[in-house]
Amino acid sequence: MNSTIELLLSHRSIRKFTDQKIPRELFETLIRAGQSAATSNHVQAYTIIHVVNPENRRKLAELAGGQGYVADCSDFLVFCADMKRSTEAAERAGAEVVLGMTEQLLVASIDTALVAQNVAIAAESEGLGLCYIGGIRNNPAEVSALLRLPDHVYPAFGMCLGYPDQQPEVKPRLPLASVLKEDYYQDEQDATLVAEFDDTMRQYYLERTAGNKDTNWSQQLKPLFTSKLRPHMKDFLKGKGFKMK
Amino acid sequence: MNSTIELLLSHRSIRKFTDQKIPRELFETLIRAGQSAATSNHVQAYTIIHVVNPENRRKLAELAGGQGYVADCSDFLVFCADMKRSTEAAERAGAEVVLGMTEQLLVASIDTALVAQNVAIAAESEGLGLCYIGGIRNNPAEVSALLRLPDHVYPAFGMCLGYPDQQPEVKPRLPLASVLKEDYYQDEQDATLVAEFDDTMRQYYLERTAGNKDTNWSQQLKPLFTSKLRPHMKDFLKGKGFKMK
Structure with a gap:
C-alpha cells in the first residue's frame, strides 16, 4: 500500500488545533490542489471564501451551532457552490442562459465537494488536520449575508484547517x-x-x-432523521436562485 | 511540495485504457480508501455499484451518451447517493423517519462526491487513470432500472477506472x-x-x-447553459423519493 492510500485510510476529523498558522504559500498550494479536481464539463462551479476577519469567524462559529474551532483554527474556508461565474461568462459570450435547474444544483454541489476533498487530502499530506462544517447550513441565510454571497451561490459547507492538537482514532466505516x-x-x-x-x-x-x-450507529442516526433535517434549505436555495426547476 | 500534492496537481481525465485489469485486492483497497472520506454526521449516504456484466456496461456506455470507455475500461463504478440504508437503520432503531428533504439530497450528493474523489486519488496514486461520467444523468431512469436502484437512491455519476493508454495534458484551471x-x-x-x-x-x-x-472557456460553456440542462432531473429525483421538500 502506498503512502497516499495510507494517508487516505488514516483520515479523521480534527477539532482541536495548535496556535500555529498555515504559511500563505502552503495555503495557496492547498487551494490549487483543490482546483485540480475533476469538474463537470470544466464548469468549476465553486467559490471558496477564506474567512480571515476574527469577528466574522466568531459569528460563523455561532451560526454553525456553537463550534468554537471555526473561530480557533488557523484557516476557515466556506466552500460555496457557484453557478454565477460560469453562467455570466456564457452570457457575456452571447448565451441566453437558463438558470435554476435542479441539475445545476447537483453539478455545483458535486463540483464543490470534489474540490474540497482535494484540499482536505493536500492538507493532511502536509500534516495538517481538518474538519468539514456542515453546520453552516443551519443558518445559510445569515451565513450568506455575512459573506455577501450573491444569487446563484450557496454556502455548501465549511472547513477548518490547522495543525492538529489532538490525535483522535480513526472512526470505523460501514462494511x-x-x-x-x-x-x-x-x-x-x-x-x-x-x-x-x-x-x-x-x-x-x-x-x-x-x-x-x-449507543450505536443506528441509534445515533435516529434524531437526525426523526426531525425534518434543516427544513429551511428548500426555501433558502430557491431564494438564492437555485429554484430546482 | 510533497508527492501527494504533486499527484493532485497532475490530475487529468483518462478516456483510453489498456486491456490490463485492476487486481481485485487493489480494487477493494480503492473502495476502502473512498470510505475513509469525511461523511456528514457519519451517515455514509452512498452506495457504489460495480458494473461487471459486459452487456450492462455496453448499455450504460450508450445511456451516458455514447461513451465507449464506460464499456472498455477495467472497472466501471456508479456512485449512488443513498438515503435508504441510513434511514432504514434509524427506522429499525425506532425513529419515525422524515424523508424527501432538500437537505438530504445535499447530504447524500456531497457524501457521495467525497467518497468518489478519495477513490479517484487512491487510483491515481497507484498509476491508474479515471474519468467521471456525469453522462449517466442523461438517462437516470434507465440507468436506475438497469442497476435496480430502489427509492431514495439515485445515480449521481459514474467513474471509469483502468490503466491509462494515453497521457493527456493537464487542463488549465481558473486563476x-x-x-x-x-x-x-x-x-x-x-x-x-x-x-x-x-x-x-x-x-x-x-x-x-x-x-x-x-474557442475558449466562455464559448465552450454557451451550449451547456443555453439549453435546459438535463431538465428531467427534477421529476426523476422526485419519483425516486428525493422530493426536495
Whole structure:
C-alpha cells in the first residue's frame, strides 16, 4: 500500500488545533490542489471564501451551532457552490442562459465537494488536520449575508484547517459489502451488515468513553432523521436562485 | 511540495485504457480508501455499484451518451447517493423517519462526491487513470432500472477506472483569484479574470488541435447553459423519493 492510500485510510476529523498558522504559500498550494479536481464539463462551479476577519469567524462559529474551532483554527474556508461565474461568462459570450435547474444544483454541489476533498487530502499530506462544517447550513441565510454571497451561490459547507492538537482514532466505516454491490443494488444483507456495524460502533463508543456512551450507529442516526433535517434549505436555495426547476 | 500534492496537481481525465485489469485486492483497497472520506454526521449516504456484466456496461456506455470507455475500461463504478440504508437503520432503531428533504439530497450528493474523489486519488496514486461520467444523468431512469436502484437512491455519476493508454495534458484551471475570495464574495474582477482564463483556454485548445479548435472557456460553456440542462432531473429525483421538500 502506498503512502497516499495510507494517508487516505488514516483520515479523521480534527477539532482541536495548535496556535500555529498555515504559511500563505502552503495555503495557496492547498487551494490549487483543490482546483485540480475533476469538474463537470470544466464548469468549476465553486467559490471558496477564506474567512480571515476574527469577528466574522466568531459569528460563523455561532451560526454553525456553537463550534468554537471555526473561530480557533488557523484557516476557515466556506466552500460555496457557484453557478454565477460560469453562467455570466456564457452570457457575456452571447448565451441566453437558463438558470435554476435542479441539475445545476447537483453539478455545483458535486463540483464543490470534489474540490474540497482535494484540499482536505493536500492538507493532511502536509500534516495538517481538518474538519468539514456542515453546520453552516443551519443558518445559510445569515451565513450568506455575512459573506455577501450573491444569487446563484450557496454556502455548501465549511472547513477548518490547522495543525492538529489532538490525535483522535480513526472512526470505523460501514462494511465494504454494505456500500459496494456487484451489478445490481441488492440489500437483502443490509440489515445484517448494519447490525454488525452497530456492534462495531457500540464498541468504539464504549472504549472511547470508558463505558459511558452506550449507543450505536443506528441509534445515533435516529434524531437526525426523526426531525425534518434543516427544513429551511428548500426555501433558502430557491431564494438564492437555485429554484430546482 | 510533497508527492501527494504533486499527484493532485497532475490530475487529468483518462478516456483510453489498456486491456490490463485492476487486481481485485487493489480494487477493494480503492473502495476502502473512498470510505475513509469525511461523511456528514457519519451517515455514509452512498452506495457504489460495480458494473461487471459486459452487456450492462455496453448499455450504460450508450445511456451516458455514447461513451465507449464506460464499456472498455477495467472497472466501471456508479456512485449512488443513498438515503435508504441510513434511514432504514434509524427506522429499525425506532425513529419515525422524515424523508424527501432538500437537505438530504445535499447530504447524500456531497457524501457521495467525497467518497468518489478519495477513490479517484487512491487510483491515481497507484498509476491508474479515471474519468467521471456525469453522462449517466442523461438517462437516470434507465440507468436506475438497469442497476435496480430502489427509492431514495439515485445515480449521481459514474467513474471509469483502468490503466491509462494515453497521457493527456493537464487542463488549465481558473486563476486562483477567481475562485478564492477573502472574507466576502467580491466579483468586481471576475470578468477580467475570466477573460484572462479565456485566453489561456484558447491557447490550450489551439495547441492541442494544431490550430483547428479556436474557442475558449466562455464559448465552450454557451451550449451547456443555453439549453435546459438535463431538465428531467427534477421529476426523476422526485419519483425516486428525493422530493426536495
